[in-house]
Amino acid sequence: MDYTGELNHENIQAIFEGAGDFNSRLIRVGGHILYIYSIDGLTSGGDISHYVIKPLMRDGFGGTMHDLYDRALHSVVYNSVAAPCEDLEAVAKKLVNGFSVVLFGGAGAIAFEDKTTEKRFPSAPQVENTVKGPKDAFTETVRTNTSILRRHMRTPALRLHETIVGRRSLTNVTLAYIDGLTSTELVEQMKKRIASIDIDGLVTPAAVEEYITGSRPTAFPLLQYTERADRFAQGLLDGRVGILVDGLPLGYLAPVDFGYLLSSPEDRGTDYISATFLRALRIVAMLVGLLLPALYVAMSAFHPEMLPTQLLTAIIESKQAVPFPTILEVMGLLIAFELLQEAGVSMPQSIGQSLSIIGGLVVGTAAVEAKIVSPAALIVVAAAGICGYAVPGRGFSDALRIWRFIITILASVAGLFGLTAGSLLLLVHLAGLDSMGRAYLAPFSRVSGSHSVIRNRLVKSKHRDSSLHPQDLKNQR
Amino acid sequence: MKIWIAAVGLVLLLAFAGGLPFSNHETQKLLPLHTVQVELTEDGVHIVSEAGEGYGATWSEAVRALHESASGEVFFDTAEQLVLCSRAINIVPEILEEKTLRPAAQVYRSRELQPVEGLNEYLSSQESDVSLGDLLAAQEEGMRLQPPLLVQTKSGPEVRQ
Structure with missing residues (x-):
């Protein structure tokens, strides 16, 4: 923002010209003309009247405009925050941040904090719920x-x-x-x-x-x-x-790394044994969610000889009447799963739940009964999807979903070789990432697995992670 | 990024052109075998399975004939039992060399071909103590193993160890 020009009423009005929520008022105090500006909705009109206008009208008489300015800044007005504004830009910035501004023609302008209390109050977390733990989530302010x-x-x-x-x-x-x-x-x-x-x-x-x-x-x-x-x-x-x-x-x-992204707020809400178990479970879920569809495609289409006979027979029998090859079947189901998820996100919560039931249960069952998809493929994609939800953090699980597609495509081209190549590609990609200089796979660079798998006993975790280079390494005696 | 896209494009192009050394199966067309019976006749090798029959001068030719005559893709890797009928014990080296069947497949002897119906279920309950892998090991050591004998009685097939 760059507003040049003299600090006067005309120029301030010009900045907010056409803004329906911009208020300006002329008041006369002891023969001096003052202008009061505010933005409706950001400021409280009652507070401006009570803490700014009233004291000025009552006690602001006498002296020059500079005397009045000085009294308003240091004695007359009750507001705890009063900031002199040197130029037009400062005035504009204060106004859009919930201040009222009083212009003392020729002497300057003062911004008084009169923010409205209209805002969303802290509520319980919507995504990162825990059984125990505090319920105050961040708001928009x-x-x-x-x-x-x-x-x-x-x-x-x-x-x-x-x-x-x-x-x-x-x-x-x-x-x-x-x-x-x-x-x-x-x-x-x-x-x-x-x-x-x-x-x-x-x-x-x-x-x-x-x-x-x-x-x-x-x-x-x-x-x-x-x-x-x-x-x-x-x-x-x-x-x-x-x-x-x-x-x-x-x-x-x-910075962030793989370990932080796999941790959940619940880890600090339960004992270290349960937390470690849950972390291990999450890692397994991540791997299953990432690799299971690709593994199914590779094993059933390229390497059926590697499957136990009974399992292979069951897969073959379940696919007997399905007209599509395994690759198309799995890819189609993965895309349908993503579409269902996307539609559920865009819908209002109540409709979203109905959509999940219709999409997941009704359409899924009907598709199997109509022999459009095989039960085995449906189970594989559903299991991968459920495992994907066990991974904390939407951004992280979204990335894994994309890589699930990539690895499945590679497995559909080259079987287990493609799956292995895809997994290595992912590993190379992750190894090449860093966040503020911290390697993405940093927690796996140590034998202990650090915070990625094991949640250490708090009473024994006497030091912070040294790789973050904290000034104070000890966190307890 | 462009390099990656180009590499993936090349791989997909090769895959569609059949230039990659990987072959996939249409799972739904697979005809998994459970029990394979083989007999050596004067005309050659005769294979009998749930997926049909195959004749040929050698084991591999008979396998090929079975592949061609079957309604789908015959899949030998699921075969759990191999029944060597009449003089088929003589072509065991060839069967071992071709590696058509899993080494874990259990081996039986029989004087004649058995009815296919219900044979797998029966043999599954009467495990042989000789597998194809055991035969291979014995062959390499110059030993000779005798698989159990499968005979047809009035009450049905019977395994005699």
């Missing part, structure tokens, strides 16, 4: 989110570095980290990345993720998002940096 975070993290060392991104959206982006704990290099790197974003608007999650990570040719997420404040706070305590974006009801954590 960054200030609400920082207050939730402060409640989880009372340390004064919590730093919230705020900046504006987006020439037109003027989005507030807050970089959160803990002073004295988080690596300063990591903080500086993230600050630089945010500062280098020069775009019209930062209003969608994809924009945040792509611009901050540098838009790499990958479907795998290079930032971890969470709607849970406790998880966000835990990420900061681990030595990572967090990003809160005004307008998005989630927080981002960086």
Whole structure:
């Protein structure tokens, strides 16, 4: 935004010309003419009347305009936040951020914070539900989110570095980290990345993720998002940096790796044995979801001799009347599954559930009875789909779904050789990824498996992950 | 990225042109065999299975003939039992060499061909202690194994160890 010109009523009016929610009012105080500006919906009219206009009208008499300006800034007006505005740009920025601005002709302008209380209050997490654990999820208002975070993290060392991104959206982006704990290099790197974003608007999650990570040719997420404040706070305590974006009801954590993406908020809600078991189960589910359709295609179409006779006989019998080859059958079912999922997401929740029942049960059963698909293929695709849902994080499971297609196609071309080649391709791709300098497969570089498979006993986890280079390595005595 | 797309395109092109050394089966057309009976006649080798019969001068020719006469794709890898009828024990080296059947297939002897109906179910309950793999091992060691004898009685087939 670039507004040049003298700070006067005409120029301020010109900035918001045609804006239906822009309010301006002329008031006379002791022979001086003042203008009060605000944006309806962002500010509270009652607060402006009560805390700004009333004191000015009552106590603002006497002296020059400069005296009045000085009194308004330091004594008369009750607002706790009063910021002088030097130029038109400052006035505009304050107005769009829920401030009312009083113009003292020739002396300057002062912005008073009169934000409306109309906003969504924190509610329970919609996606990252846990049986135990807090129920306060992030909202669309960054200030609400920082207050939730402060409640989880009372340390004064919590730093919230705020900046504006987006020439037109003027989005507030807050970089959160803990002073004295988080690596300063990591903080500086993230600050630089945010500062280098020069775009019209930062209003969608994809924009945040792509611009901050540098838009790499990958479907795998290079930032971890969470709607849970406790998880966000835990990420900061681990030595990572967090990003809160005004307008998005989630927080981002960086760096991220395979282990972080496979962890669930529930891991910190149960004992370490259950959590480790669930993590192992998730890894198995991930592998089954990724490879099962490809394995079925490879084994039944290319290497039936590798199947136990009874299983092969069962597959052959189930496919006897099906007119399509296994490859088309599996690919068709995978696409149908994706379509069903996509349709379910776009539908209202109540209709979405009905759609799942109709699509999954009715159409699936009818297709098997009509011999369009074989029960074996349906079971394989359904099992892979269910396993895909066991993987935490939508972005991560979406990436795995894409790779499921790629590996299945390769298996349909070259059987087990194609499956192996696809798996190696994926491994090479993952090994080539990094998030803020941290290798994507970092947790697997150690024999212990680190946080990727085993959730260590909290009482014995006395050190933070050293690969994040925290300033303070110990997290307990 | 462009390199990857080009590589995938090339692989798919090769696959459609049949240039890749991988062959796939139409699963629904597979005719899995369970019990294979083979007899050596004066004309040559005679194979009898659930998928039909095949004649040929040698084992491989008989296999080929069975493939050609069957209504689908005959699949030998599922065969659980091999019954060597009459003098078929003499072509065991050839069967072993061709590797048409799984080494785990159980081997029986019989004086004559048995009715195909119900034979697999019966033999599944009467496991042989000699497999094709055992025969191969014995052949390499210069030994001779005697598979159990399958005879037809009034009450049906019977295995005599």
